[in-house]
Amino acid sequence: MDARRAWRQSHRQFCGAPALMKEIIHSRSHLPILPSPPLSLSPPLPNRKKKKTQMRAYYFDNLPGDQRLPHDFNPSRPVDPDTLQSIKVESWYIPVEGHEDKLDGVAKERDYRNRDVIEISKKGLGDIYDEKLKGFYKEHIHEDEEIRYILQGGGFFDVRRMSLPLLFFRITHNAYTLFAEAPSDQWIRLAVSAGDLLVIPAGIYHRFTVDERNLTRTVRLFKDEPKWSAIYRGTESESNPHRIEYIKSISVAA
Numbered sequence: 001m002d003a004r005r006a007w008r009q010s011h012r013q014f015c016g017a018p019a020l021m022k023e024i025i026h027s028r029s030h031l032p033i034l035p036s037p038p039l040s041l042s043p044p045l046p047n048r049k050k051k052k053t054q055m056r057a058y059y060f061d062n063l064p065g066d067q068r069l070p071h072d073f074n075p076s077r078p079v080d081p082d083t084l085q086s087i088k089v090e091s092w093y094i095p096v097e098g099h100e101d102k103l104d105g106v107a108k109e110r111d112y113r114n115r116d117v118i119e120i121s122k123k124g125l126g127d128i129y130d131e132k133l134k135g136f137y138k139e140h141i142h143e144d145e146e147i148r149y150i151l152q153g154g155g156f157f158d159v160r161r162m163s164l165p166l167l168f169f170r171i172t173h174n175a176y177t178l179f180a181e182a183p184s185d186q187w188i189r190l191a192v193s194a195g196d197l198l199v200i201p202a203g204i205y206h207r208f209t210v211d212e213r214n215l216t217r218t219v220r221l222f223k224d225e226p227k228w229s230a231i232y233r234g235t236e237s238e239s240n241p242h243r244i245e246y247i248k249s250i251s252v253a254a
């Protein structure tokens with residue numbers, strides 16, 4: 001994190017005045033005259049909207065084996081909230097009991113007019129369970145953001161984190177050689193359970209599987225008619241305008 005960002009973050013925690021901060025952040029000329037944050041920061045102010053999450057995020061170990069197992073490194077390699085924010089993944093927690101009003105609020109705020117409930121289990125999907133699970137676990141993008149609220153059971157959403165190509169020098173036989181390491185995408189595994197609300201941006205590569213409980217009952221929010229359409233990773237997805245837009249949005253945010 002650069003110094004300016006760190007300063008902004010600590011200052012935001014310090015004064016807790018979002019409207020004023022917005023003005024100040026956008027005006028470089030104000031920076032030098034602002035007071036420094038105190039060494040020990042006071043607890044968060046009650047009126048600050050903080051999204052709480054119980055969802056665990058960690059790097060996928062890339063080992064072969066049952067997709068429904070955790071695939072966690074040993075020791076685990078957790079992914080911090082800043083990293084999730086940088087790839088535009090959001091999540092928060094709404095207790096299932098009495099979740100309706102809060103979920104309605106989210107739907108209204110983001111202009112989602114439709115929803116359905118899908119039970120991904122042998123019982124819920126019957127004969128098409130295996131085929132559906134295969135389709136969900138194949139790497140894909142959507143042209144809309146994906147919002148899921150987990151009602152029962154759980155599962156794993158894997159999302160790709162793009163890394164930039166690395167350039168480095170090596171001295172060989174008294175000559176410098178420039179090497180480029182191809183960009184590689186890492187899987188981040190998001191372990192969701194009942195009460196998790198997850199938002200995945202349009203254009204991000206991802207996949208989904210149930211976990212060992214073999215049951216995910218979830219609300220799916222839709223802007224229009226409920227329908228699931230995926231573009232599997234390939235030349236078509238690479239040139240998809242929503243993919244291009246997503247890449248642009250994360251490069252600007254970085």
Ligand SMILES: CSCCC(=O)/C(O)=C/O
Pocket residue numbers: 120136146148155206207208216218228
């Ligand atoms: C848990 S919702 C079913 C999976 C799904 O809709 C999706 O798009 C997975 O990527």
Ligand SMILES: [Fe+2]
Pocket residue numbers: 140141142146206207208230
């Ligand atoms: Fe998806």
Ligand code: NI
Pocket residue numbers: 011012015016017020021024
């Ligand atoms: Ni301030």
